[in-house]
Amino acid sequence: EIVLTQSPGTLSLSPGERATLSCRASQSVSSSYLAWYQQKPGQAPRLLIYAASGRATGIPDRFSGSGSGTDFTLTITRLEPEDFAVYYCQQYGSSPTFGQGTKVEIK
């Protein structure tokens, strides 16, 4: 099983600031199979990024993904009030797994 470790656990930032979230895999992940999700309380996760850097339909361009191999990054260039949420990375190969999440909270 591929274990995904996200850091930091919590990110305290102000609106307008840049957020950088990390996802590290225990073994190499094909970039075609790395996704990022956003989840707000009481809602299902929403796909933001697929294939490591592809932006899902309707996702603002302030969200971007990068990385390869075992190290992946989600960047939010300027935080909007609606971006404060929990973010998960997922590898969706033969046996998908999720990271434990990074909470982006208002400072």
Add this chain to the structure above:
Amino acid sequence: EVQLVESGGGLVKPGGSLRLSCAASELTFSNVWMNWVRQAPGKGPEWVGRLKSKIGGGTADYAAPVKGRFTISRDDSKNTLYLQMNSLITEDTAVYYCTTDYYDNSAWVNYWGQGTLVTVSS
């Protein structure tokens, strides 16, 4: 707009069984692979298993914690996915989501239902 609607959750005693359903609409259901994902209270999502489309082979894969206890099936004539859960344990308590993802006009799309809560408790 694609809709996935789960049902069948509830309270069940340890060792008991439950069958969840997921009704799909606005989707060529028979062509897509379907997943079950669960999320325990206060935890991150956990993939439960996946059922390929018949044209994709029709086989199912399961996460280690549920293998041998859970079975995923589908009825393409009813656009419905099922999750049969047996020998339930307290650790199976979670919101269960059905999900699907596929390429649509060269973009990867991903849909989740609203989830159904399963509580395993004596």
